[in-house]
Amino acid sequence: MKTDVLMLSYSGCGTCKKALQWLEQHDVAPRVRPIVEQPPTPAELAKWIAQSGVSVRKWLNTSGQSYRALGKEKVDAASDAQLVEWLAADGKLVKRPVLVRGSRVLVGFKPEAYEELFASS
Secondary structure (H helix, E strand, O other), X not given: OEOOOEEEEOOOOHHHHHHHHHHHHOOEOOEEEEOOOOOOOHHHHHHHHHHHXXXXXXXXXXXXXXXXXXXXXXXXXXXXXXXXXXXXXXHHHEOOOEEEEOOEEEEOOOHHHHHHHHHOO
């Protein structure tokens, strides 16, 4: 059983449920952190965004209410530093789930990315 995994998840998120189900089927027991109550800190985001290999804009949950409340124009005009502040302040703005394993970070759920991450262990 692999347990060196942290997942930031939201209980009402269907994608998070699918990711957790995938992990369970592959004998992975992550520590689950509720992303709304405990959003990633600015320091975690700085580290994880770099480790994820994707830009901070790919961390935005563009289909959520928090994103719509900000508005696309405001988000497009924001600096990366501003986006990190917003992500740290509002867990619902973060694309979910966020999976952290060692120095690898996955944002969102793609079964093939999970396969590749856990194939090496």
